[in-house]
Amino acid sequence: MKKFLLPDGVNWYRANMHCHTTVSDGFYSPKDVKEAYKKMGYSIVAYTDHEIIQEHNELTDDTFLAITSSEFSITDGKPSFDFPYDGYMDAWKARKTIHLGVYSKDKNNLFHPATANSAFDWWRSQGKLQGDVKCDGYERVYTTESINETIKRLNENGFLVSLNHPNWSLNDMNDYLNMEGLWSLEILNYATERISGAEYCPYIYDHMIRNGKNINLFCNMGDDNHNRGGSFDHSFGGSTIIGAKELEYDQVMTALEKGEFYCASGKNPPSINALYVEDNVVKIDCSPATDIFMTGMGRNYRFVSSESGEATHAEFPLDKQDIMFRLTVRDRYGNNAHTHYYKVCDYWEDIK
Numbered sequence: 001m002k003k004f005l006l007p008d009g010v011n012w013y014r015a016n017m018h019c020h021t022t023v024s025d026g027f028y029s030p031k032d033v034k035e036a037y038k039k040m041g042y043s044i045v046a047y048t049d050h051e052i053i054q055e056h057n058e059l060t061d062d063t064f065l066a067i068t069s070s071e072f073s074i075t076d077g078k079p080s081f082d083f084p085y086d087g088y089m090d091a092w093k094a095r096k097t098i099h100l101g102v103y104s105k106d107k108n109n110l111f112h113p114a115t116a117n118s119a120f121d122w123w124r125s126q127g128k129l130q131g132d133v134k135c136d137g138y139e140r141v142y143t144t145e146s147i148n149e150t151i152k153r154l155n156e157n158g159f160l161v162s163l164n165h166p167n168w169s170l171n172d173m174n175d176y177l178n179m180e181g182l183w184s185l186e187i188l189n190y191a192t193e194r195i196s197g198a199e200y201c202p203y204i205y206d207h208m209i210r211n212g213k214n215i216n217l218f219c220n221m222g223d224d225n226h227n228r229g230g231s232f233d234h235s236f237g238g239s240t241i242i243g244a245k246e247l248e249y250d251q252v253m254t255a256l257e258k259g260e261f262y263c264a265s266g267k268n269p270p271s272i273n274a275l276y277v278e279d280n281v282v283k284i285d286c287s288p289a290t291d292i293f294m295t296g297m298g299r300n301y302r303f304v305s306s307e308s309g310e311a312t313h314a315e316f317p318l319d320k321q322d323i324m325f326r327l328t329v330r331d332r333y334g335n336n337a338h339t340h341y342y343k344v345c346d347y348w349e350d351i352k
Contacts (some may be wrong), residue, residue: 003347005282005339007260010243013252015044015262016193017240018071018101018164018186018222024049024128027227030056034064038265040236043247046222051119052129053110060107065247068104071164072114073097074150076142080170096170098147101162101186101222102154105257107249114138114152146180151181160257162220165189167198176204183257185219187338188265190237191224200265200278202328202338209324209341210297218340221263236267241337259340266335275327275339277347282316284327286337291330296322316346 002008020026021033030047037045046067054113056066079094104110112119112135119140121315123129140150154161160183166176168189176185185205193199208214219236242261244251255261262272274285284292292314294302300322304314309332318325322344329337 002276002278004274004276005342005347006262006272007243008256008274010245010255010260011247012271013043013065013242013244013247014041015046015067015240015242015252016042016225016235016238017046017061017067017069017103017220018048018189018224018225018238019045020049020071020224021047022195023047023052023054024123025226030059030066033225033227034059034066036232036235038064040287041068042236042239044252046101046103048222050123051115052123052133053102053104053112055104055107055110057107058251061071063247065249065252067249067252068109070102070112072102072140072150072154073098074100074140074142074147096142096175098142098162098171098175099162099169100150100154101184103160103162103183103253103256105158105160109158109257110134111157112136113157113159114140114150116140147175148178148180151179152209155181160184160253162186165192165199165224166204166223167201168192168196173207175208176208177213179208180213182214182217184220184340185300186222187219187263188221188238190265191226191346192224194234194237205341206295215324218259218261219263219338220261221265221338237265239264239269241269241271262337262339264335264337266331266333269335270329270331270337272327272329272337272339274337276319280318280348281320282325282327282347284329286312286314286329288312288331289329290332291328293330294325295328295329296325298322300325318344320344339345 046069048071053070063312075097080096115135160182225235
């Protein structure tokens with residue numbers, strides 16, 4: 001009997017879960033972004049403009065879905081490290097920050113949890129914010145307690161919450177290992193990876209799973225495209241591939257909440273075509289790959305390699321010592337498709 005890890009018999013929709021437009025500090029309008037991403041094969045864009053939750057339902061049609069979303073920030077008031085000499089660094093560059101991708105499960109929910117009116121001051125000064133914004137008045141501060149309270153308030157008000165680009169944010173293990181209530185971790189932020197080479201971070205995802213506080217954490221990828229100067233150089237490289245029967249808001253958000261998706265890098269990313277367990281063996285079908293990896297919680301690595309880059313199937317017997325496991329597909333161009341972690345006990349036939 002097959003037990004599917006990724007849903008069978010659904011349609012797969014390519015999404016950019018991290019995007020900025022003229023609503024905040026992006027170059028292109030939401031409509032312009034829609035057209036550009038549709039041309040590249042995307043069906044979904046989450047418009048995560050800074051601090052402001054806006055719906056773009058007018059952009060949704062039979063072939064495109066706009067997710068009501070935002071990116072919230074919590075920035076430390078002091079530098080994150082001591083300078084070893086009498087030097088100087090701009091405060092913005094030296095301070096830790098937390099950036100949270102927030103995604104509304106209700107397309108019309110524009111309430112701003114964990115938000116004080118001061119969060120909008122800069123946007124008002126730039127003429128970016130029009131009208132009243134409903135918020136709860138909570139002032140976010142850079143402490144573990146406040147970060148987790150922010151996530152809690154977002155969850156209670158119907159939002160999925162992702163931790164974005166932890167390396168760019170100068171986050172360390174004390175930050176991300178103590179966070180609670182997250183839905184997902186952004187394991188590739190394409191824009192900051194392009195400028196730093198340091199924002200592809202599945203190892204941080206591994207750390208968080210092994211720590212145990214976020215045992216149900218998923219992983220996603222996004223572009224964080226601002227398209228400054230009209231360039232799309234930082235676009236189309238970090239995708240989240242979502243399985244749903246139809247391109248409908250409720251179905252897509254349910255799939256995201258349940259983990260019925262995988263993520264993949266590259267402008268032509270590798271695909272996972274089927275993933276299931278049969279007779280205690282994990283089986284995966286995928287686009288042509290040089291390597292297919294299965295990663296457990298411990299040092300239980302298994303892989304299939306193809307020098308020709310034509311591997312399209314792999315089978316890995318489950319091992320109770322894995323405890324949890326995830327799959328990675330790598331193509332000849334170095335692009336990767338990732339699943340989230342799955343619990344062995346949910347798929348092993350005779351585990352009580």
